[in-house]
Every structure is written in structure tokens, then in C-alpha cells.
Amino acid sequence: MANIVITGAARGIALELVKLHASAGDLVYALARDLSKADALNALASGSGGKVSVHACDVGDDASVRAAAGQVSDSVDILYNVAGVTGTVTPELESTDWAVFDDALNIMLKGPLRVLNAFLPHLQAGSKIINISSQLAASTWPYGGFYGYVAAKAGLNRLMRSVALDLKDKGIIIGLIHPGWVQTDMGGAGADITPVESATGVKKLAEGWTLEHSGDFYKWNGEAHPW
Numbered sequence: 001m002a003n004i005v006i007t008g009a010a011r012g013i014a015l016e017l018v019k020l021h022a023s024a025g026d027l028v029y030a031l032a033r034d035l036s037k038a039d040a041l042n043a044l045a046s047g048s049g050g051k052v053s054v055h056a057c058d059v060g061d062d063a064s065v066r067a068a069a070g071q072v073s074d075s076v077d078i079l080y081n082v083a084g085v086t087g088t089v090t091p092e093l094e095s096t097d098w099a100v101f102d103d104a105l106n107i108m109l110k111g112p113l114r115v116l117n118a119f120l121p122h123l124q125a126g127s128k129i130i131n132i133s134s135q136l137a138a139s140t141w142p143y144g145g146f147y148g149y150v151a152a153k154a155g156l157n158r159l160m161r162s163v164a165l166d167l168k169d170k171g172i173i174i175g176l177i178h179p180g181w182v183q184t185d186m187g188g189a190g191a192d193i194t195p196v197e198s199a200t201g202v203k204k205l206a207e208g209w210t211l212e213h214s215g216d217f218y219k220w221n222g223e224a225h226p227w
């Protein structure tokens with residue numbers, strides 16, 4: 001049995017990770033921004049026989065993240081940084097909606113570091129921090145637009161590469177995963193794969209990640225992702 005922490009767990013890929021880990025017998029701390037809107041997660045926790053506990057955590061807010069970490073009494077085996085927002089889709093060449101842009105950076109770039117800061121005391125040799133990145137982080141992504149999103153995810157990748165180097169001596173492992181184009185609220189109904197397919201691949205990769213590959217970037221299906 002492993003101890004698992006998952007951010008953004010109210011819906012989407014994170015909710016599927018909660019389900020998969022709980023059904024594998026793991027103890028899951030499911031963190032969600034607004035518990036009053038997390039009906040599916042709350043129902044899952046109620047029927048989990050204590051395997052899943054739900055905790056308020058806005059990854060954009062230091063006090064909220066610290067409070068959530070304070071509710072976790074165990075050491076953590078896998079910490080998944082999943083919470084994310086789309087931001088503005090169309091190119092912002094003449095003016096930028098800074099509130100939306102800053103929100104994307106705060107949630108998807110600063111958020112995972114904020115969560116790492118708060119949970120570091122719960123991590124030990126062999127613990128893993130698995131960050132859900134995106135193919136839009138890579139220099140190979142062939143389209144424009146999504147300025148806040150690409151800035152946040154590309155920054156996340158490079159930031160976590162540095163964190164991987166800084167935590168290597170402690171034996172703490174960092175992973176970066178593009179989860180596929182997934183049929184969630186973010187990915188839309190026309191996306192390539194289901195949340196179950198994505199989360200199944202992400203969980204398998206996370207569980208097998210070794211220190212030798214700390215800081216590397218993979219696709220949900222186990223292929224290396226270009227930078």
C-alpha cells in the first residue's frame with residue numbers, strides 16, 4: 001500500500017488517478033480547490049472505506065497549500081501535481097489578459113513548486129513528485145496561441161529539471177508527463193483518449209519511475225517526449 005497525494009482531484013485526469021490508486025489499495029489524499037463543488041470526489045471518498053480522504057487545497061494559494069500539507073500525517077510515496085487551467089487560447093499579440101495569464105502561471109508553474117515546498121517534509125528517498133505537463137511545453141509543438149499555458153508548462157518542465165538535480169542526493173524522484181490529449185473538460189469530447197486510459201498510463205509510469213530518469217519527460221504511453 002502506497003501513500004498518494006493528488007492535486008486538482010475534483011475532476012478530470014486527477015479524479016481518475018484517485019479512483020485507480022484507491023482501487024489498488026493505496027491510501028489517497030485527494031486535494032481539491034473547492035470541496036463544495038467536488039461532488040464526484042466526495043461521493044468516491046464516502047464509499048472508499050477510508051482509503052480516500054478529501055482536503056481543500058488551492059494550489060495558487062500558499063496558506064491553502066500549507067494547510068493541506070498539515071493534514072497529511074504520513075510520508076508520501078507519490079505526489080501528483082495535476083491541477084491546471086487552459087488560460088486564453090487565441091494569440092494575444094496586441095494585448096494580453098494579464099489576470100488570466102498570471103493565473104495560468106500561478107496555478108501550473110508556481111503551484112507545483114508551492115506544493116513541493118509544503119510537502120517536502122513528507123518526502124523521503126524513493127518518494128516521487130509526478131508533474132502533469134503537456135506536449136505544449138515542448139519546442140516541437142507546431143501551433144501558436146495558448147500563451148499563458150505554454151509559458152507555464154515549458155517553465156514547469158525546466159523548473160522541475162532543476163529540482164530533480166537538487167533533490168537527487170536525497171533520492172527523491174521527479175517526473176514530467178504529457179498525459180495525452182484527454183477527454184476532460186480541458187481536452188474536450190473530441191480528444192484522443194479517455195481519462196481512464198490517460199490515468200492508467202500515468203500511474204504505471206509513476207510507479208516505475210527510477211532515480212536514473214529523474215527530471216525526464218515522457219508521454220502517458222511510456223515513450224520519451226521530446227523537449
Ligand SMILES: NC(=O)c1ccc[n+]([C@@H]2O[C@H](COP(=O)([O-])OP(=O)(O)OC[C@H]3O[C@@H](n4cnc5c(N)ncnc54)[C@H](OP(=O)(O)O)[C@@H]3O)[C@@H](O)[C@H]2O)c1
Pocket residue numbers: 007008009010011012013014032033034037057058059060081082083084085107108132133134135178179180181182183184185186187188191
Ligand atoms: N486534457 C488534456 O488533453 C490535457 C493535455 C495535456 C495536459 N493536460 C494537463 O493535465 C492536467 C489535468 O487536466 P484535465 O484535463 O484533467 O483538466 P480538467 O478536467 O479541466 O480539470 C482540471 C482540474 O484542476 C483543478 N484546478 C484548477 N485550478 C486549481 C487550483 N488553483 N487549485 C487546485 N485545483 C485546481 C480543477 O479544479 P476545479 O474543479 O476547482 O476548477 C480541476 O479539478 C492539467 O495540468 C492539464 O494542463 C491535460
